Amino acid sequence: MNLYEEFGPAAFINRVRTEGMYNVGPCLSPTNAFHLMQGIETLSLRMDRHIENTKKMLDFLSSHESISWIKHPTLPEHPDYEVAKRLMPKGAGSVIACGLKGGREAGQSFIESVQVASHLANVGDAKTLVIHPGSTTQSHLSPEAMKAAGLTDDMLRISVGLEDFDDLKSDFEQALKRASKARS
Amino acid sequence: MKININNEVIFASTGGRAFEIKGHPLWFIHGSGQSHLSFILQGRFFANRGWPVISADMPSHGLSSGAPLATIEAMSDWQIALMDELGIEKVQIIGHSQGGLIGLDMAYRYPDRVSQLSLVATALSIPVNSNLIEMAKNKEQSAIDAMIDWGHGPEGHNHDNTMPGQNHLNFGVQLMAANKLGALHADLKACVDYTNGHIAADNISCPSQIIIAQKDKMTPMKFGLKAAEALNTNNITVIENAGHMLPSEHPEEVNRALRTFFTKS
Numbered sequence: 001m002n003l004y005e006e007f008g009p010a011a012f013i014n015r016v017r018t019e020g021m022y023n024v025g026p027c028l029s030p031t032n033a034f035h036l037m038q039g040i041e042t043l044s045l046r047m048d049r050h051i052e053n054t055k056k057m058l059d060f061l062s063s064h065e066s067i068s069w070i071k072h073p074t075l076p077e078h079p080d081y082e083v084a085k086r087l088m089p090k091g092a093g094s095v096i097a098c099g100l101k102g103g104r105e106a107g108q109s110f111i112e113s114v115q116v117a118s119h120l121a122n123v124g125d126a127k128t129l130v131i132h133p134g135s136t137t138q139s140h141l142s143p144e145a146m147k148a149a150g151l152t153d154d155m156l157r158i159s160v161g162l163e164d165f166d167d168l169k170s171d172f173e174q175a176l177k178r179a180s181k182a183r184s
Numbered sequence: 185m186k187i188n189i190n191n192e193v194i195f196a197s198t199g200g201r202a203f204e205i206k207g208h209p210l211w212f213i214h215g216s217g218q219s220h221l222s223f224i225l226q227g228r229f230f231a232n233r234g235w236p237v238i239s240a241d242m243p244s245h246g247l248s249s250g251a252p253l254a255t256i257e258a259m260s261d262w263q264i265a266l267m268d269e270l271g272i273e274k275v276q277i278i279g280h281s282q283g284g285l286i287g288l289d290m291a292y293r294y295p296d297r298v299s300q301l302s303l304v305a306t307a308l309s310i311p312v313n314s315n316l317i318e319m320a321k322n323k324e325q326s327a328i329d330a331m332i333d334w335g336h337g338p339e340g341h342n343h344d345n346t347m348p349g350q351n352h353l354n355f356g357v358q359l360m361a362a363n364k365l366g367a368l369h370a371d372l373k374a375c376v377d378y379t380n381g382h383i384a385a386d387n388i389s390c391p392s393q394i395i396i397a398q399k400d401k402m403t404p405m406k407f408g409l410k411a412a413e414a415l416n417t418n419n420i421t422v423i424e425n426a427g428h429m430l431p432s433e434h435p436e437e438v439n440r441a442l443r444t445f446f447t448k449s
Contacts, residue, residue, distance in 0.1 A: 008224075
């Protein structure tokens with residue numbers, strides 16, 4: 001069915017209704033609505049903590065000997081640094097990409113070694129999440145496709161959570177240590 | 185679907201379902217400056233329940249090309265040409281506003297092509313204020329805004345919509361603005377010039393139905409009742425608090441009324 005022919009100016013809202021509704025159902029359940037509302041009430045507080053922990057994590061990783069490169073829009077070498085400074089002056093989210101010396105083996109060892117952080121594919125959680133796309137979510141891609149997608153074998157993605165940073169730091173320290181053993 | 189009529193490509197909605205001739209299809213005819221979109225909620229309702237549905241955009245309207253037609257009679261002839269092209273012998277007509285005049289004329293001049301006639305928010309003649317016609321010619325957008333304002337009842341103005349997320353007034357304005365420039369003016373002039381409604385009504389023998397919007401400012405309720413009298417029908421439905429844009433404003437009530445009237449093969 002051609003939605004524009006069928007609905008004219010209402011094509012988009014009807015696409016949302018038909019496709020969105022099939023995927024997620026026609027309405028939110030009361031429990032989910034309650035969780036969503038309760039979550040939104042503390043969102044600003046959580047964002048402050050996300051940003052604070054992200055800054056600490058960036059400092060920690062930037063100076064760590066096992067990390068070969070690091071990307072986050074608040075770092076001056078990031079291509080979107082100026083835009084992020086203008087549009088997100090309070091912080092540019094809690095997702096960090098970084099390169100781990102030792103490539104794929106080290107990356108795999110790191111995500112298997114973390115204990116406070118969780119190995120999960122989503123982002124933005126209250127828990128710190130880590131993933132090594134090269135050996136998990138993007139492992140099906142050829143080296144050329146990986147390159148085209150801007151991914152490298154040594155890349156880790158970290159979604160920084162709300163934990164006490166000292167706990168996170170010691171967890172990362174021990175996991176990075178294990179990862180460095182994997183490469184040697 | 186796209187169809188070639190008189191060397192012009194025109195669009196006819198089939199209610200989102202594949203069209204297959206079964207019995208007498210439901211044949212929706214839109215009003216002045218409208219398109220098949222004014223009958224979305226009727227076409228889809230019936231097509232999804234297995235009825236064959238055609239709701240065509242007349243030339244210069246909606247997704248149809250070609251120059252606008254100048255008279256109600258020319259519009260009737262065009263509808264018959266479309267029926268011929270699709271190989272349809274007889275239809276059950278639902279005409280809204282000006283579409284009602286076309287339906288009347290078709291049932292009068294082509295009695296063997298129309299089996300039933302439902303007139304929605306219409307009258308036997310539709311005199312249009314000369315200022316509105318002038319506005320449609322020189323300041324079309326102002327004419328559209330005015331018609332959409334007058335065309336909706338109090339509930340339509342208050343965004344009471346059976347389709348959550350849709351706004352009657354914005355939808356109506358965009359629907360009308362999507363037609364080609366000049367289409368609205370030609371339609372309004374054709375309405376004014378059509379004076380055969382009474383003769384047609386007196387001579388129509390097929391079963392007919394009248395659906396009236398209680399708060400209609402464009403074809404007021406009393407004219408709908410007169411049409412019912414002339415057609416000698418007591419199949420009258422008055423929809424409370426509704427404005428002229430009945431099919432989109434009060435789709436559920438309109439669909440209920442249509443469903444009791446038409447015959448499914």
